[in-house]
Amino acid sequence: MTALLVVFMMVNFADKSLLGLAAEPIREDLGLSASAFGLANSAFFLLFSVCGAAVGLLADRIRPKWLLLAMALLWSASQAPLAIGGGLALLAASRVVLGAAEGPAFPVAQQTALSWFPDRSRNLPGALVVRGTTLGVLLAAPGLTWVMDHHGWRPAVAVVAVTGLVWALLWLPFGGEGRHMSGSDAPSARADTRTAPADAGSADRTGAEGPRTPYRRILATRTWIGATTAYFGAYWITAFGLVWLPSYLHEGLGCSTAGAARVLMLVYGLNAVVVLGQAGLTGWLLRRGTSSRWARGRVGGSLLLTSAAACAVLPYGPPGAVTVVLLVVGFGAAGAMTSIAVTTVAQLTPADRQGGALGIMNAVVTTAGLIAPTLIGYLVDTHGADGYRYAVLITAALLVLGGTAAATLIDPDRDAPPSAG
Numbered sequence: 001m002t003a004l005l006v007v008f009m010m011v012n013f014a015d016k017s018l019l020g021l022a023a024e025p026i027r028e029d030l031g032l033s034a035s036a037f038g039l040a041n042s043a044f045f046l047l048f049s050v051c052g053a054a055v056g057l058l059a060d061r062i063r064p065k066w067l068l069l070a071m072a073l074l075w076s077a078s079q080a081p082l083a084i085g086g087g088l089a090l091l092a093a094s095r096v097v098l099g100a101a102e103g104p105a106f107p108v109a110q111q112t113a114l115s116w117f118p119d120r121s122r123n124l125p126g127a128l129v130v131r132g133t134t135l136g137v138l139l140a141a142p143g144l145t146w147v148m149d150h151h152g153w154r155p156a157v158a159v160v161a162v163t164g165l166v167w168a169l170l171w172l173p174f175g176g177e178g179r180h181m182s183g184s185d186a187p188s189a190r191a192d193t194r195t196a197p198a199d200a201g202s203a204d205r206t207g208a209e210g211p212r213t214p215y216r217r218i219l220a221t222r223t224w225i226g227a228t229t230a231y232f233g234a235y236w237i238t239a240f241g242l243v244w245l246p247s248y249l250h251e252g253l254g255c256s257t258a259g260a261a262r263v264l265m266l267v268y269g270l271n272a273v274v275v276l277g278q279a280g281l282t283g284w285l286l287r288r289g290t291s292s293r294w295a296r297g298r299v300g301g302s303l304l305l306t307s308a309a310a311c312a313v314l315p316y317g318p319p320g321a322v323t324v325v326l327l328v329v330g331f332g333a334a335g336a337m338t339s340i341a342v343t344t345v346a347q348l349t350p351a352d353r354q355g356g357a358l359g360i361m362n363a364v365v366t367t368a369g370l371i372a373p374t375l376i377g378y379l380v381d382t383h384g385a386d387g388y389r390y391a392v393l394i395t396a397a398l399l400v401l402g403g404t405a406a407a408t409l410i411d412p413d414r415d416a417p418p419s420a421g
Contacts, residue, residue, distance in 0.1 A: 008109055010139065013132070014163065020243045026153055045370035048102065049364070059359065068108055106362060114126060120286060141265065221415035226405040235365045253323065274336045282340070297411065298406075334399060337406065
């Protein structure tokens with residue numbers, strides 16, 4: 001089940017990365033300025049956050065299996081017209097619909113994956129689902145680049161649309177939720193025969209006993225605020241990387257196409273290593289009795305601050321190997337905060353409130369994807385190659401804010417309501 005959800009996120013991020021990989025041919029083909037191209041990418045996030053929150057709330061009432069299936073089918077349908085033809089208007093419309101369908105993907109996928117595991121075992125599956133985002137880009141970069149070089153960017157759109165359809169056909173017979181979703185009124189309790197066996201010695205966090213915890217009680221905790229602020233910084237750099245990093249490597253740092261592809265592989269390779277390493281370290285610390293404040297908050301905060309330091313120095317580093325190392329660390333070290341934020345909020349939240357709490361967090365965080373592409377495009381149009389330098393410095397400041405919030409605010413042991421224990 002975890003493997004299916006990893007592939008789900010791979011397809012999700014292949015969709016997201018496509019416009020960044022095809023930035024130059026799309027801008028040339030459609031005659032777009034950097035600002036117009038950035039705006040088209042930001043259109044992806046117009047409904048992304050709203051739908052992420054709305055469907056996250058629905059995931060506490062409707063079986064996530066059907067929500068995930070509907071998302072994958074809509075991804076494919078939204079891209080089919082663009083694969084055939086159209087200009088800027090169709091490009092923007094396609095991205096709006098795709099964003100609405102992909103907005104809830106990550107929180108619902110995480111909710112579904114974590115439903116198969118008790119809290120102490122969730123770091124690895126949560127990290128693997130996050131790794132699907134990296135694997136999607138790692139595979140999409142060479143594969144879709146080859147398709148674009150030989151056949152054009154529109155056939156590349158068709159490839160990702162068909163891939164989403166194939167995943168949906170696999171999920172329909174095999175997908176489902178696990179034993180740790182929620183209580184007797186939970187979606188998973190309404191008829192999925194492939195449920196995980198109860199974990200001996202581990203009580204489910206059902207939320208069925210006593211009154212339900214209000215969402216406002218969860219969202220007002222310092223842990224939720226700290227995790228969301230930190231995740232915002234991590235998502236900002238993700239949006240930067242997906243949309244503008246290939247262009248930054250070409251126009252800002254003077255890399256060849258082959259050189260830029262190698263650097264991208266290094267960035268996402270380091271990201272994969274850091275996320276899995278963080279999962280192992282956090283799990284080891286928790287098993288030794290270390291509090292989540294340290295095992296999740298301080299570890300995640302340290303990674304964000306490391307990324308911030310590399311980004312702050314990057315615009316002033318000497319050309320060559322030093323600049324590459326700074327860029328790889330700056331863009332590759334922050335991604336682990338995504339997994340940390342999810343597992344932190346899952347620990348904080350009663351099971352019957354997890355879908356909504358994760359969905360609302362994702363809605364707040366993904367506004368970074370609405371702002372970053374347009375802002376960076378504006379900076380490039382007004383300042384040329386220097387616009388990338390200003391964008392990297394803004395990113396460093398946001399990462400400092402997020403890292404500080406993670407290290408000082410996250411403490412789910414302190415903030416969790418009794419029903420989440």
